[in-house]
Amino acid sequence: MTSLDGLSHVRLEGDVLRIAIATADNGTSLDFDGVSQGTTALQAVAAGTLAARSVLLIGEGANFCAGGNVRAFAAAENRGEFVDYLARTLHDFVRAIDAVEVPVVAAVQGWAAGAGMSLVCASDVSIGGPSTKLRPAYPSIGYTPDGGMSWTLPRIVGIAKAREILLTDAIIGGDEAVRLGILSRLVGDDEIREEALRVARTLAAGPTAAYAGIKRLLAQSGQRSLSEQLDAETASISAAAAGPTGREGVDAFVEKRRADFSAGQ
Structure with missing residues (x-):
C-alpha cells in the first residue's frame, strides 16, 4: 500500500483523502507542492494502493484558492517555459481528479479564482458560503484558461454563458454560482469546511x-x-x-x- 509519509499537504482522515491545494503562504495562491502531492495520492487511490473512499479539496487560509502566483510568473526568467511547466503540473492533477472513481468534494471558502475556479468545476460536489466568490481571472493578466476550465465550464453553464463569464472575467457570487450549477449549495461561511468534510465522510461510507x-x-x-x-x-x-x-x-x-x-x- 502507498504511504503518505512526507506528503505535508495530503493526509487521510478516516476514509477521506484530504488535499490542501492552497495555504496562507503567497496569499492562498495555488500551492504546487499540494498539487503534485495530490496527484501522487489520487493516482494511488485509482490504482487501489491507497484506501480512500472520497476526496476533499481544501484551501488552508482565507480562500479556497486565489489562483496562480502572479508575482512568480513575473519573476520567471522565461515566463512561457515557467507557465508551461506549471500548467502541465496542474493538468496532471486535473487528470487524476477526473480518473479517480471515488467522489471529490471541494470546500470553497472565500475566493476561487483562476485555477481555483477550475478545480471547483472539476469537483463532483462543491460547498460554498454567502461570501464565496469565483472568477476566471485569466483575462485580467492577459492569459487564457488552464485547469480544464474551457472544457468543464461550458458543460456546467452552457457555451454561451461560458463565453460571457470567461470573456468578461465575471465575478460570480455564491448565490449565482449555485444557480448556474458551479457550486452545489451554500452553507454559513463558518460552516463550509465542516460541511464539506461531513459530505465527504458520508460519501466515503456509501456505495x-x-x-x-x-x-x-x-x-x-x-x-x-x-x-x-x-x-x-x-x-x-x-x-x-x-x-x-x-x-x-x-x-x-x-x-x-x-x-x-x-x-x-
Whole structure:
C-alpha cells in the first residue's frame, strides 16, 4: 500500500483523502507542492494502493484558492517555459481528479479564482458560503484558461454563458454560482469546511462501487447517443445488481436495516 509519509499537504482522515491545494503562504495562491502531492495520492487511490473512499479539496487560509502566483510568473526568467511547466503540473492533477472513481468534494471558502475556479468545476460536489466568490481571472493578466476550465465550464453553464463569464472575467457570487450549477449549495461561511468534510465522510461510507459506475456513466454520456447510453446503463445496473454492493443494498432494504457498504467493495 502507498504511504503518505512526507506528503505535508495530503493526509487521510478516516476514509477521506484530504488535499490542501492552497495555504496562507503567497496569499492562498495555488500551492504546487499540494498539487503534485495530490496527484501522487489520487493516482494511488485509482490504482487501489491507497484506501480512500472520497476526496476533499481544501484551501488552508482565507480562500479556497486565489489562483496562480502572479508575482512568480513575473519573476520567471522565461515566463512561457515557467507557465508551461506549471500548467502541465496542474493538468496532471486535473487528470487524476477526473480518473479517480471515488467522489471529490471541494470546500470553497472565500475566493476561487483562476485555477481555483477550475478545480471547483472539476469537483463532483462543491460547498460554498454567502461570501464565496469565483472568477476566471485569466483575462485580467492577459492569459487564457488552464485547469480544464474551457472544457468543464461550458458543460456546467452552457457555451454561451461560458463565453460571457470567461470573456468578461465575471465575478460570480455564491448565490449565482449555485444557480448556474458551479457550486452545489451554500452553507454559513463558518460552516463550509465542516460541511464539506461531513459530505465527504458520508460519501466515503456509501456505495463506492455504485458511485464509480455513476461517475463513468456521466463522464461518457456526452459521447454517446441516447440508445448507446441506455445500453451502457443496462450493463452497469446489471453488474451492480450482481456485485456485493448491490446485493448488500437490496438485502438491507428488504431486511429494513442500514446498509453496510464498508466490506466487499
